[in-house]
Amino acid sequence: MNNITYKNGNVYIDDVKNFDLAMTLDCGQAFRWKEDNGVWSGVAFGKRLKISKENESIVFFDTSKEDFENIWSDYFDFSRDYGKIIDDIKSDEILKKASDFGYGIRILNQEPFETLCSFIISQNNNIPRIKGIIDRLCKKYGQKIDDGLYSFPDAETLSKLTANDLSDIRMGFRAKYIIDASQKVASGEVNLSDLFSLDTDTARTELMKIKGVGPKVADCTLLFSLKHFDAFPKDVWIKRAVEVLFPQGLPECANGYKGIVQQYIFYYSRSGNLNI
DNA sequence: TTCCAGGACCGGG
């Protein structure tokens, strides 16, 4: 990341490559970002952020150098060269098309517990309703950060609840799963921070100790928060797309990049470009 | 009214 300026309480990055706010924040990996007149607002790691892009320059409004370096730089995965990834996978014709289309997607490094809960809630659900459930959960059990903005609740808080307590959140059959996840995380039975350094298969097995966490929810947690860039979440869209596009499996050039390749295929197929 | 949504669990074969 070159050309970072700290001025008037804002952080500016000039000439940003492979970073589109809408593609990254609204592609289904995160559920708490909202756009208003080109400005995206959200909360992560207990901090609020307003961010926009003007003339190839990204502005982080009201953000200290400390928060940028400690939180946002890693959150937006700025240390990874997505241009090189796209370059490496373009030898496959289909991956070239998909990555050209989703060129601005970056993998977010989100809070593990929030990501785990979000994708538990996502099962057999649609995105608008997922967002609504998470919003109500944060408003009721998170900490107030600013007017109308709340942090994602921590595991200790949620571990003390019953399914009945969560009835007004209207998450349905997933409530018991959220409580089980919270209890296992709060007690240390599942130690999320340990999972960064474990190999992907072992980390997935650990996550699947939680009720309501199968391979897909586990892989989303691994990819979108635990830095397992090789995780490849298989939802209904990906299954359909891979069946049609890669009946004999992913091409070799995808090795090492399966996580972002999954996002390119997901974004591409959901855009309607595949006709499947 | 019925169907479906970034799935997982459960039972039975």
Add this chain to the structure above:
DNA sequence: CCCGGTCATGGA
């Protein structure tokens, strides 16, 4: 191992 039914909720 694989299959179908089931699980809450709400918008289309």
